Amino acid sequence: MTTRQAFDQELEELSRKIFNMGMMVQERVGLAIVSLSIQDMELANEVITGDLKINDLQAEIEEKSILLIARQQPIATDLRKIVAGFKIAMHLERIGDLAADIAKVTIRIGNAKLIKPLIDIPQMGKLVGEMIVKGLDAYAQVNAEKAQEMSLIDEEIDHLYGQIFRELLVFLREDSSMIDQATYLILVGRFLERMGDYCTNIGEEIVYIATGKRTDLNS
Amino acid sequence: MGQSLSVRNLEAWYGSQKTLTGIDMEIPSNHVTAIIGPSGCGKSTFVRCLNRLHETLPGAKMKGEVLLDGSNIFAQDQVQLRRNIGMVFQKANPFPSMSIFDNVIAGLKLNGVRNKEKLRQIAEKSLRMAALWDEVSERLDNSGMSLSGGQQQRLCIARALAVEPSVLLMDEPASALDPIATLHIEELISELKNQYTIVIVTHNMQQAARIADSTAFFLNGELVEHGPTSEMFTNPRDKRTEDYISGRFG
Numbered sequence: 001m002t003t004r005q006a007f008d009q010e011l012e013e014l015s016r017k018i019f020n021m022g023m024m025v026q027e028r029v030g031l032a033i034v035s036l037s038i039q040d041m042e043l044a045n046e047v048i049t050g051d052l053k054i055n056d057l058q059a060e061i062e063e064k065s066i067l068l069i070a071r072q073q074p075i076a077t078d079l080r081k082i083v084a085g086f087k088i089a090m091h092l093e094r095i096g097d098l099a100a101d102i103a104k105v106t107i108r109i110g111n112a113k114l115i116k117p118l119i120d121i122p123q124m125g126k127l128v129g130e131m132i133v134k135g136l137d138a139y140a141q142v143n144a145e146k147a148q149e150m151s152l153i154d155e156e157i158d159h160l161y162g163q164i165f166r167e168l169l170v171f172l173r174e175d176s177s178m179i180d181q182a183t184y185l186i187l188v189g190r191f192l193e194r195m196g197d198y199c200t201n202i203g204e205e206i207v208y209i210a211t212g213k214r215t216d217l218n219s
Numbered sequence: 220m221g222q223s224l225s226v227r228n229l230e231a232w233y234g235s236q237k238t239l240t241g242i243d244m245e246i247p248s249n250h251v252t253a254i255i256g257p258s259g260c261g262k263s264t265f266v267r268c269l270n271r272l273h274e275t276l277p278g279a280k281m282k283g284e285v286l287l288d289g290s291n292i293f294a295q296d297q298v299q300l301r302r303n304i305g306m307v308f309q310k311a312n313p314f315p316s317m318s319i320f321d322n323v324i325a326g327l328k329l330n331g332v333r334n335k336e337k338l339r340q341i342a343e344k345s346l347r348m349a350a351l352w353d354e355v356s357e358r359l360d361n362s363g364m365s366l367s368g369g370q371q372q373r374l375c376i377a378r379a380l381a382v383e384p385s386v387l388l389m390d391e392p393a394s395a396l397d398p399i400a401t402l403h404i405e406e407l408i409s410e411l412k413n414q415y416t417i418v419i420v421t422h423n424m425q426q427a428a429r430i431a432d433s434t435a436f437f438l439n440g441e442l443v444e445h446g447p448t449s450e451m452f453t454n455p456r457d458k459r460t461e462d463y464i465s466g467r468f469g
Contacts, residue, residue: 073425
C-alpha cells in the first residue's frame with residue numbers, strides 16, 4: 001500500500017519543473033554565446049528579455065517548495081529533495097542572469113570588428129552547457145557519482161578562463177584601442193567561469209540529496 | 220539531576236506473545252529521548268518496562284537488564300523505583316475526588332510526608348515547574364477535574380514531579396490535547412530536561428523532531444534505529460525508518 005501518492009506526484013512535478021528550468025537555462029547560455037560570436041543584436045535582446053521567464057520559473061519553484069514544506073511537513077530524503085531543489089533553482093537562475101549579462105556584452109560591443117576570433121569563449125560555453133545537461137541527468141537520477149563526474153568539467157573551464165585572461169591581458173598592454181573590447185571579453189570569460197562554479201554547486205546539492213552529506217566539489 | 224538508563228537485551232512478553240526482542244539502548248541523562256513507531260511496535264511496552272509497570276499486568280513478563288545510573292532496577296523496590304522513574308500517561312488522570320493541591324501532593328502523602336508547610340512548598344514548586352502555578356494558584360482547592368485537558372495533563376506532570384524523580388516517562392502525553400496545549404507541554408518538556416531525563420512515546424513525528432535530542436524507531440518489537448534526532452529526520456540510516464517517518468510505511 002502506498003500512502004503518499006499525491007505528495008509523491010507533487011515532488012515529481014517539482015523535479016520536472018527544475019529539470020525544465022535547467023534545460024531552458026542551458027539553451028539561454030548557448031544562445032548568449034552565439035549572439036556574441038555572430039554579433040546578433042536581435043538574438044542578444046531575446047536572451048535578455050527571456051531571462052524574465054527564467055526568473056518567473058524560479059519564483060514558481062520557490063513558491064511550490066514553500067507550499068510543500070508547509071503542507072506536507074517533509075522529512076529525510078523528501079526534505080532534502082525540496083531544500084536542495086530550491087537551491088538548484090537558485091543556482092540555475094544565477095546562471096541565467098549571467099547568460100543575460102553575456103548578451104548585454106554583445107550589445108555593448110555592437111557591430112565593431114572583434115579584436116580576435118572567438119575560440120575559447122565558445123568552447124567554455126559548450127562546456128558549461130555540458131555541465132548543465134550532465135547535472136540535470138544526475139539530478140533526475142539522484143546519482144551522486146554522476147554529479148561528481150559532472151563537476152570535474154569545471155577544471156577545464158577554469159583552465160580556459162586562465163588562458164583567455166592571459167591572452168587578453170596582452171592585448172590590453174599592447175594596444176589601448178582594444179581596452180574596451182578586451183575588458184568585455186575578459187568579463188565574458190569571468191561570467192562563464194562563474195557559471196561553472198554554479199554548476200559545481202548544483203553537483204553538491206545532488207550529492208546532498210543522494211547521500212545526506214555535504215561535500216565540496218569546487219576545490 | 221536526571222539519571223541515565225542503560226537497557227541491555229531487554230525482552231518482554233504478553234502471555235506467549237513476544238512484544239520486545241533483545242533491545243539494547245543507552246538513554247543519556249538530561250536528554251529527551253523520543254520513541255516512535257507504528258501501533259503495536261512495542262514502544263509503550265518498552266517504556267512500561269523501564270519502571271517495571273509492564274510486569275504488573277497478568278501474564279506479562281520481561282527479561283534482560285535495565286540499569287538506572289548503573290544500578291539494576293530489578294534489584295530495587297518497585298515503589299521506590301516508580302518514585303524515581305515517574306510516568307505520565309496519554310490521558311490525563313487526575314484523582315477525580317481530590318483538589319488540585321491534593322492531586323499534586325498525593326504521592327508525597329503516600330510516602331508519609333505530613334509536614335503541611337513542606338507539602339505546600341513542594342506543591343508550589345511542582346506546579347511552577349509544570350508551568351501551571353500561575354493558572355491555578357488562586358484556586359488550589361478546586362477539583363482537579365475543573366481544569367481543561369491541557370491543564371489536567373500539566374497537573375499530572377506536577378504530580379509526577381512532586382516526588383522528585385530523576386527520570387520522567389511520558390506515553391503520548393499530548394495526543395489528546397489541542398495544538399496550543401500540546402505546545403505548552405512541549406515547551407515544558409524542553410525545560411524539564413535540565414533537571415530530568417525524559418523518555419517520551421509519541422505518534423507525532425513533528426513532535427519528536429521538535430523536542431527530542433535523540434529518537435528511537437521501534438518496529439515489530441525491534442529497535443531499528445536510535446540516533447540524534449537531527450540525523451534521524453534528515454538522513455536516517457535504515458530504509459524502514461525513512462519509510463516510516465516520511466509516511467510511506469507499508
